Amino acid sequence: MKPFELIKVTNTKTALSHKKEQVQYIAGGTNLVDLMKKNIHLPDTLLDINDALIRHIDKKDNRIFIGAMVRNTEIATDKTVLKELPLLSKAVLAGASPQIRNMASTGGNILQRTRCPYFYDITTSCNKRIPGSGCSAYEGENRMSAVIGYSKDCVAVHPSDLCVAFVALDAQVHVIDTDHKKSIIPFQDFHRLPGNDPHLDNNLPEHALISFIEIPENPFARNCAYIKIRDRASYAFALVSVAAALHMQGDRIIDARLASGGVAHKPWRWLEAEEFLRGKNVSDLVFSQAADIIVGDLHPLAHNGFKSNMLKGAVETALAQCLVV
C-alpha cells in the first residue's frame, strides 16, 4: 500500500473542502482498502467520512431515506425495511458475508468497483484502471462478464446486489457536490454504461458525496423475490441475479419490476419485460414469455453464453417465487 494521510471529518462541509486530486473518501473500507492493497487505488489522503454522514433509516411522507453510512446489515434487519422494502433485505442478504455486511456502507456499496479479474490484475490492461490501455476481458476469460450494454472497451459488471434492488424500486440518490449544491440522481441514471470511457463507473460529480438514498412508496412489499446464481451456495459474486417484484390484484399483475445484477456495467432494469407483464394474469407461460423478452436482448460473449439460459431460469424462478407469500 502506498503511504497516505488519514483525516477524520465530522461534517460534509469539511469533507467537501478537501478538493485535492488524490483524496478519497473511506467509510467501511471493504472495497477501498482491498483496492489500495492491490495498488489499484493509490490515494494520498483518505477522508474518513463515517461521522460526517447519516447512519440511520428514516421514513418521511411514506418515503424511506437510507443514510449513506447505514451498514448493509442495518438495511437487512431494519424493521421498516423488512415491512415495506423486503426486497432490499433479500438482496443485501444475498451478498457478501455477515462480517462484510456489518462493515460495508450504503454509499460504498453503490460506489464499489467491478470485480472483473482483469481490473484486479495490474499486470494486464484494463480501461477501467488505465484508460486507453485496452480491455483484456472482451476477448479473454469473460465467463463473469456482461451480456448486455457493454462495449469493446469494457465488459465489466457491477457487483452489487443491493443496487439491483434499488434500481428495481426506483430509488433516488441524493448527492452533495463540492459547491455544496444538493441534487438528486435517479438510481437508474446513477451508474453508467461503459461506452468509450469505462473508467467512469457512475455519474457522481467529482469529489461529490452521496448523502442518502430515497425510496418512494411502492406496492411491492408483498410479492417480491431476489434470486442469485453463483458458483457456490454463499459468499460469491453473482453469475446472474434477478430482483423481481409484482403488484398483484387477484391473479392479475398490476405492475411489475424486474432488474438484474451480473449482466451489465450497471444494475439493469428490464423495462420491456415489465411492460409485458403489466395487466397479464400470472402463469408459467407468461413468466416464461417475460423471460424470453429479456433473453432476446442479450449478446453474450465467448465464455458466458450460459448466462442466457441461466437468466431465463432465474427470471422465471424469481417471478414464481414472488407468488410464494
Add this chain to the structure above:
Amino acid sequence: MKKNTNFSRRFFLKTTGAFTLLASIPAVLKATYIQVKEFIVPSKRIVPLTVSVNKKAYQLDSDTRTTLLDLLRENLDLTGTKKGCDHGQCGACTVHVDGERVLSCLTLSAMLVGKEVTTIEGIADGDHLHPMQEAFISCDGFQCGYCTPGQIMSAIACVKEGHTHSVEDIKEYMSGNLCRCGAYNGIVESIQKVAAS
C-alpha cells in the same frame, strides 16, 4: 508445441502508450494512475494511536497503512487472529468491533479510535473458556485450527444475532468463514450446542 504470441510485448507498449492519454481523463483518476509514472516515493505517515483491544488500552505510533489484522499480529503480539487471505475473502481474521463481527484485514487501525476491539484472546473469562470455545473443543469444530479463532468469533456473533434456527440458517450465516479442512460438521454442531444452552 509452444504457441507463438507477441501479446506480452504488445501489451507493455500499449501500457506505456496509455500514459500519454492521461491528459484527457478526469483529475481524480489521473491522480490514481499518474503515480505509476512519477518518481516521488512518499514517506509513510506515522500517527499516534490509542486503541482498545480486549479492554486494554494500547498507545503506540502506527503507520496509517497498518490494518487491524497486522496491528494485532505484528505489533501487539496477539497472533490468535489469523491471516488467511488479507483481502476480505476468507473470514479467518474475524474480530468484534463494538460487539459486531468484522474483518480485521479490511479495517484500518487508525480508524478505530474510540472503538472496542475483541479478539479470540479476549473472550475467555480468566481460565474459564467462553462456551463457544468449550463447544468447539467438545464438538471437534476444527482440524488444523487456523480458521478456528475467526470461526469462533463469527459463531459467537451468529448466536447473538439469532441465526441459529436451523442447520441451513447457521450454515448460511457462517459462510463468511472458510474452512479448508472442511470441519463444517463440528462447527455447526458447536453453534447448535451453544444456542441450545
Add this chain to the structure above:
Amino acid sequence: MRYFEQQHQPPREGRVEALDKVTGKGKYAAEYKLDGMCYAVLIGSTIASGKIKNMDLTKAKQVKSVIGFVSHLQKPEVPGFASEAMIKASRFGLPIFHTDTIYFKGQPIILVIAETLEDATYAASLVEVEYETAPFNVDFESSYGAVPMKEAGKERGKLDAWSDAAVVVQEEYNIKPEVHHPMEMHATIAQWTSEDHLMLYDKTQGVNNVQQVIAPLFNLKKEHIEVMSEFVGGGFGSGLRVWPHVLAAIMGAKQVKRPVKLMLTRPQMFIGTGYRPASWQRIKLGADLSGKFLGIHHQAKNETSLYERFSDQITRVTRLIYNFDHLKTEDALVPLNINAATWMRGPGDCTGDFAIECAIDELSYKLKMDPLDVRSKNIAATHHPDNKLPWSSNYLLDCMTEGAKRIGWKNRNAAPNAMREGDWHVGYGMSVGMWNAGRNKTSAAIKMMSNGQIIVQTAMTDIGTGTGTGMKNIAHELTGIPRNKITIELGNSNLPPAPSQGGSTGMSSVSGAVVDAVNLLKLKLAEYAAVTNLKFKDAPEESIVLSETGISLAHEPTVKVSYSDLWKTNKLDTVVVEATSAPGEERKKYAFCSSAAHFCQVRVNIKTGKVKIDKLICVADGGKIVNEKAAANQMSGAAVGGIGMALMEERRFDHRFGGLIGDDLAGYHFPVNADAPIIDVSFIGKPDPHINPTGAKGLGEVGIIGTAAAIANAIYHATGKRLRDLPITADQILS
C-alpha cells in the same frame, strides 16, 4: 483441594492441542516473535516466459526502512547451487534467484526486505523489471493431444482380447487444476543463529524433510538446522515439498544477517506451493452382459512445469480396486509455462477414480443393472488385483452395503431423470475409492517422570489430522496412565525423526512407534522394579502392566512397585526410551488398502443450474479408528474437499498472457459451510491384523477419492445428463 477440583471438573474431551487452538495461543509458523526480525516480500515475474533484462530498484530503495534485496543479481552464496549441474543434482526444482530465465508468470524473481511488512510490501510494488519476452504456452486443453502416450505399469492380458465385449463405455474426462489452499498461507521465519546453524519456523508437513532438503544446499549438518512446525494450518499436500519461498527466506536472512519472516500472499499460494494438475483421461471399459468386467484401457495426461516433471500417476488406482483380466494403462506429461504441480489430497487416485467410477456408473445404466451390483461383482475383495497378494484386510464391500442402507439406496427410483420436486430434480449417486495403505519408518520417544507423567514425542507434524491426540490415546490405552498425565510433543526436528505427514500414512506410521516405545518403557521400568522385587526380572513385555501409579505383573496384580518408590530406589530423574518402528516382512506377504464408499443425494435445479447436495454419506474402512471424532472429522472434511472438486474448484488461466486470472479466494471458489450438508460418516472399525501394531490404516485420502464421482453420478441420475468434466458448474448443467 486440588484432588477435589479434579473430581468436579472432568478433563475436557477433545484434542490434545484443542485449548491452544480455540484460544489462539498455538503458534503457527509466522507467529513467532524474534529479536531483530524483519519482513520480506516476494515479487513474481509479470511475464510467462523469457529473460530478466534489468531490475530497477531506484524507487524501491527510496522506501526508508528497506534493508536489502535478494535476486539473481545480488545474493548470498548457496553452495549447493554453485553450478548448473549442482542445481540439477539438488532436485530442488525451481532454481530461485539463480537464473534469469522465466519459466512461468509469477515466478519469484526478487525478495524485498524491510523493517515493517507495510514498507516491504510497498517497496515491492516499486521494483521495476524489464524483460525480454519469449513465446509461451499455458493451454493444456489445446496441447495434450500432441503429446504421445507411454506405458504406465505392466499390461495385463491383451487390449484386443475384449474387443467383442457386449457392453463398452468409451469416454473422455477432463478435470481442471485445483489448488490446495490451506487456510494458513505458507510462511517461513529463517534465522541464522550462527555461521552454520539455522533455525526455521516453517509451515511444512515434514520437519525432517526440510532439514534434508536445505542442509546440502548450505553444506550444513542436518542436525544444525532446527525446524519448528508445532502448529500447521492445513496442508493437503502443499507442505510435502520444500518450496522456493523457504529458500528465499533463508537467503534473505543470510543477506541481511537478521531473522526474516516471509509469508506468501494468497495469490502466491496459487503459484508457489503446487496444485493438482489439470488432466485429461480416456477410459474404455468393457463388460459382458452379466456385468463382469472384461478389460479396461485407461489413458491419462497431466500438465506439468517446464523446469520439473511431475506425474500425478492417475492410472494407478485402476490397478487397485477391481479385477480386470485385461488391463492397459498409459500416461503422459504435458509441459507448459506453469509452476510445478504436486500431490494434492488423494493424489492421482482422486483424478483416476473419478473417471473409472463415472465410467462404471455409465456402464451400469447400459447394462440396466444397479451400479452397486456391478461394483460388487467386480471388486477385488480378496487379493490385490495387480500383485496378487492377499489383502491384509479389505472391507470395501461392507462399506458399500452400509452406505446403501444409510441413504436408502434401494428406495430410489432407479431410472434417471425420474424424481422431481418442481424445478428441482432429485438424484442418487455412489462411488467407491481406495488407497494403498502405506506405513513409513518412524521414531517416537517417551519421557517419564516420578509422578507418573509421561511425554510422548515425535518429529511428525500434526496438520489437523489429530496425530497428537491419536498418540495420546494409544499411550493411554497401553499404559493406563490417565490422559491428563500424558503430554504430546511434536512438529520439531529435534524430536525423534519421523516422515512427513502425508499420503494417509501419519497415524499408521507413528502408532507403531508409540506402541514400541511403550513396550520399551515397560521393559525399562521392569528392570528398575527388579531392583526391589525380583519377580520383575526378565519379565516379558506382555506380562508387564503399567498404571497411573506404578508397575505390576499381569498374572500377579498384587506385586506392584509404585513409580515414586521406583524413582527413589534407583535415584532416577527422567526415564527416557526411544523406539523406531518400520514396515517389515508383512509387506511381502500382504497387500494393504484403505477404502471408502460415498453415497449422495443431490437436487439439481434445471432452470438455474444450481446443485444442492442434500445428503452425503461416507463409510470407510480405515482399520482400527484410534480417535473416532478426529477420524470422522477427517472424513467429512475430505468429502467437503470432494464437493469442491466436483462442483467449483478451478485454477483458471488467460492463455494469451500466460497468467492466472481470479487468483484469490473470491475468484477461486472452494466450499463454504452452506455448500455442504451435515456429512454422515461411519467406519467399519475393524483393526487390520498386519499393518502395524495398532491395526490403524490411513484415512486422509479415501475420504475424498470417490466423492466427486458420487456427486457426478447423482447429477446424472437426477437429470439424465452425463457430465464428464470437472468442475460441474451451473453453466454445464444448463448447457
